[in-house]
Amino acid sequence: MIQPTEDRIVVEPDYLRDDVTDAGIVVKVSQTVESKRHLGKTGTVVAVGPGKRNSAGHRIPLELNVGDRIVFGEFEHREHREDGKRYLIMQEADVCGVLE
Numbered sequence: 424m425i426q427p428t429e430d431r432i433v434v435e436p437d438y439l440r441d442d443v444t445d446a447g448i449v450v451k452v453s454q455t456v457e458s459k460r461h462l463g464k465t466g467t468v469v470a471v472g473p474g475k476r477n478s479a480g481h482r483i484p485l486e487l488n489v490g491d492r493i494v495f496g497e498f499e500h501r502e503h504r505e506d507g508k509r510y511l512i513m514q515e516a517d518v519c520g521v522l523e
Contacts, residue, residue, distance in 0.1 A: 432513060437466050466492070467492055487515055
């Protein structure tokens with residue numbers, strides 16, 4: 424897994440996950456289906472950076488934690504592929520809110 428730097432986080436977006444039926448059947452999500460869904464702006468934090476340094480050189484820790492479900496803007500991220508999965512890397516400031 425990629426380890427983000429400073430105030431960046433790694434997110435597994437909801438729209439990239441395969442659907443699983445109640446019976447356990449995996450339904451692969453195609454890009455056509457992805458574009459029709461409106462889940463592309465939510466996801467789960469899978470890694471967080473250590474935080475930025477202030478003017479005195481002290482780290483300011485991030486408020487987000489691994490496992491947080493978040494809402495983020497549509498264009499404020501970079502895509503990263505690893506082990507057949509796609510992840511988004513963004514700054515903590517690009518997160519609009521945490522879902523409870």
